[in-house]
Amino acid sequence: MEKGNWLRKGLVPCPAGDNIRCMHLAAYFARKRLINLRSQTLEGALSELLRRFVPTVKIDREAMLEELITQEKRASTCLGNGIAIPHLKVPIPRPCLFAVGRCPNGIKFSENPEYEDVRLVFLILFNDSWDGQLQVLAQLARELHDSHKVLSLIHPQSLSAFYKKWQQVFGEKKLASTSIYRSSKGQRTFLKESFRLAHSSGCQSVFLFPDALGEWFVFGKYFPGMKRILVTERFQEDLSSQYGMDQFLNVANYSRVRLVQMHGAILIALSRGFVSCDEKICCIGSGSESGHFDCLVFVDVAVRYKSLFDTRRGLIPKDVAPEVFERVLAIAHQIAAEGREGRPLGAMFILGNHAKIKRYYKSLILNPFQGYPRQERNVLNPFIDETIKEFASIDGAFIVGSDGVFEAAGTMINAPSRGIVLPGGLGTRHTSAAAISKAADSLAIVVSQSTSQVTLFRNGRMLPLSEKVIG
Numbered sequence: 001m002e003k004g005n006w007l008r009k010g011l012v013p014c015p016a017g018d019n020i021r022c023m024h025l026a027a028y029f030a031r032k033r034l035i036n037l038r039s040q041t042l043e044g045a046l047s048e049l050l051r052r053f054v055p056t057v058k059i060d061r062e063a064m065l066e067e068l069i070t071q072e073k074r075a076s077t078c079l080g081n082g083i084a085i086p087h088l089k090v091p092i093p094r095p096c097l098f099a100v101g102r103c104p105n106g107i108k109f110s111e112n113p114e115y116e117d118v119r120l121v122f123l124i125l126f127n128d129s130w131d132g133q134l135q136v137l138a139q140l141a142r143e144l145h146d147s148h149k150v151l152s153l154i155h156p157q158s159l160s161a162f163y164k165k166w167q168q169v170f171g172e173k174k175l176a177s178t179s180i181y182r183s184s185k186g187q188r189t190f191l192k193e194s195f196r197l198a199h200s201s202g203c204q205s206v207f208l209f210p211d212a213l214g215e216w217f218v219f220g221k222y223f224p225g226m227k228r229i230l231v232t233e234r235f236q237e238d239l240s241s242q243y244g245m246d247q248f249l250n251v252a253n254y255s256r257v258r259l260v261q262m263h264g265a266i267l268i269a270l271s272r273g274f275v276s277c278d279e280k281i282c283c284i285g286s287g288s289e290s291g292h293f294d295c296l297v298f299v300d301v302a303v304r305y306k307s308l309f310d311t312r313r314g315l316i317p318k319d320v321a322p323e324v325f326e327r328v329l330a331i332a333h334q335i336a337a338e339g340r341e342g343r344p345l346g347a348m349f350i351l352g353n354h355a356k357i358k359r360y361y362k363s364l365i366l367n368p369f370q371g372y373p374r375q376e377r378n379v380l381n382p383f384i385d386e387t388i389k390e391f392a393s394i395d396g397a398f399i400v401g402s403d404g405v406f407e408a409a410g411t412m413i414n415a416p417s418r419g420i421v422l423p424g425g426l427g428t429r430h431t432s433a434a435a436i437s438k439a440a441d442s443l444a445i446v447v448s449q450s451t452s453q454v455t456l457f458r459n460g461r462m463l464p465l466s467e468k469v470i471g
Contacts (some may be wrong), residue, residue, distance in 0.1 A: 011387070031163050035100040037121070043069060044110040046056075046086060049099040049123040057092050057125070064088060068123075075109045075376060077383060082119040082154070083144050085137065085382075089128040089175045096136055099123045102154065102162070106135045119154050134380035138327070141358075142250070142383030177243050190293050191222040191284070198226065198282035201298055205275050207231050207265055208245070209285040220244020226282075229274060230374045231265040247274050252330060259297070264329060266299065267465075270315045271322040275331075277315070278302050305463060315458065316443055317352045317402065324404035325351065325443070329465075331388055332445045336452040336466060346449030347388075348397040348429055352442030354407050357399060360415040360436050361408070364396050380402040392447075397432070415439040420460050433457045 033052040037045045046068050050061045068086050071077070078084045101121045109115040110202075122140065126133045144150055205227040208219050214423050214435045220228050221244055222324050230245040251265045262283050269275045278301065282432060285295035305315075316325050339345045350357055368391060369377045377384060379400060388398070388406075396410035413432035420434045433444035438460030446455045454466040 028094060028096050029098040029166065031101070033097075034159055034163055035099075035101050035164070036159065037101040037103045037107075040103070040105060040108055042072065042107050042115055045101055045103060045107055045121055046123065049101050049121065052099045053097065053125065057090075057097070061091070064090070068158060072109065075383065076112050076114060078112070078114045079141055079144060079382060080386070081144060082117055082149050083122065083150065084115065084118045084120070085122045085124065085140060087124040087126060087133070087137070089126045089133065091128050093127070094124055095127050095130045095132060097125045100166070104154065120150065122242070132441075134375065134378055135323070137382050138313070138380050142252075184292070187292055188222075191219070194282065194284055194293075194296055195223050195226075198298070199225070199282060201282070203280045203282040203298065205229060205279055205281045207262070207269075207281060207283045209261065209283065209295075211286070217368070220246075221465065227275070229265075229269060231261070249252075249274075260333075262299075263465045264295065264333070266301070266305075267315065267329070268322070268326050270285055270301070270305075271325050275301065277305070317441055319353055319402040320351060320443070321402070321404065324379060324400070324402070327404065328400060328445060331379070331385065332447050332454050333466065334385070335389060335392055336447045336454050339452075340393060344449050345389070345392045345447065345454055346429065347392040347447040348413075348433055349400055349445045350397050350413070350433070350440075350442055351400045351445070352402060352440055354399065354401040356440040357436065357442055359408075360440055361399060361411040361413050363408055363410065364412050365394060365410040367407060367408050368410070374403075374405045377406045379406065397444075422462060430455065430457075434460050434462060437461075 031051075035048060035052060037048055039045050039048055043065065046065055047061065050059065050064060053059055060164045067088060071088075072086065076084075099122075101123070103119060103121065105119050106116040107121070112397035124136070126136070153162060197205075203226065206223045207229050210219070211229050211232050216255075219230070227247070228245045229247045229249060231249045231251050233250060247269075249265050249268055251261055251268060262285070266275070266281065266283075270277065275281065281299045281301060283295075283297040283299060284293055285297070286293050316322070328351055332347065332349060335345050335347050350361070375381065384406070391398070391409045392411040397413055398406060399408040399411055401407050413436050415432065416439055417431055417435040420431060420438070422430055422434060430446055433446045433455075434457045436442055437444045437457040444457040446457065447453075448455070452466070453464060456463045456465055
C-alpha cells in the first residue's frame, strides 16, 4: 500500500519554518501516548504504540506496521543504550508526534537479536513535508546517549512519574531561582576580574563553559556590553536567556583537556556566524574537580586561526551547512576518544561540494554507501555513527557532500600537493588532507591512529584541534 493511503484526507501540512533548534521535544508528546508494553515481540509492541495515535490522526495501522517492520529488517533503528527509535514520514498536521513504550524485559525480533536489550521504544511519526526529521533524531540521540538519563526513564514505576521525568529530560529545563543566583564571593570576584581583564584586552565576546559547576547563576550581568555565549552539553538553547546569555552552543567534550572543547566551540561559533574572524574572545571554564570557575583564556581569532582564513574562502565551504560541519567534527572527536572496541582508530573526512571533490579521489574498495537512500547515509542520521566507526577501520577517506550525505568510504586522495608544507612527523594521510582541502575548496578532518590527535585542514593549512596522546 502506498504511503499516501496510510492516512485519510483532511489533514494540513505543518507550518513552514519550524526550527528544531528551538524545539522542545516534550511539546510533541502527550501523556496518553505513554504505555507499558504488554507484548514482548516487536510487531506487537509497534501495534500497541500505533493505536495510541488514534484519534489524533486517522491511520491505517496495518500498512504502517508493515512498513515499520520492513524498515527494521532493512536497517535497524536500535540506537544502543537500550533504545530503539522506529519512525515514518506520513501526512500529519504537526512536525512530529511521539509514542513511547517501556519494555523492561526486552523485545523479541527474529531478524535482529539486538532488540532483546531494548527497554524503551520511541515511535515517531514525522510530517512528510517537513525536512527536520534528521535534526529531531540527532537531538533525541544526543539526549539518550547519557545512560543516566535512560535509566531515569526506565526506573519510575508509575507512568505519571515517567511522564514527569520525560518533561525534565526533553522539556524546557528550569532550575530553582535560588540555585540560579546563588554563588560564592570568590566566584563573583573571579567573574568581575575576568570582565575587567577582557575589557582591557579588547575582547568583544565571552564564552562560558559551566558544565562542572555544582550550581549555576546569572552570568550575563558580569559582562555588560559584551556578546555572551553559553557553551554546554547539558541543557537546551532556550536556557541561554535564563542565565543572561545571548547565544547557546551545545558542544560535547570528548577530552579532559579544556582547550579541546574551547577550540570546538569557537569553530562552531565561527561557522554559525556568532563571532567573526577579527574578534578577540574571553573563555572562562570550570574544572571537573574544582567545581567552580578557575580557568581564563584569551583568544585572538585572527591570530589563533589565521591558517584557516584567506581573502577568498571562509572557515567552511559556503555551501556546507553548519550543522553538517558540527556533526562531522563531533564524530571525529568521538572516534579519537573512543576508538573501536578498545582499539585506536584513524580516520579522514573530506567535506564539501562532491562535484569538486570527486576529481581528486579514487575508490580503493567497492563503495559501501552505494545504493542506500540518501537520508540513511546522512551524517545527521544518528543511526550511522556505528557504521562510520566500522568503516573507519578501512584504509582511505570518507567523502561527505555539502548536504551531509556520505558519498564514499575507503578512498585514495590524489590531489596535487605542490606548495603544501606541513610539520615533520606527519604522514601521507595529513598531506593528502591538506592537498584536497586546497584543490577542491573543501574541509578535511583527520584523526591520527597513533596519537588520537584531531586535525582540521582548510586551504591547504592545518589546525590541531586536540592534544597528542603519548604512551
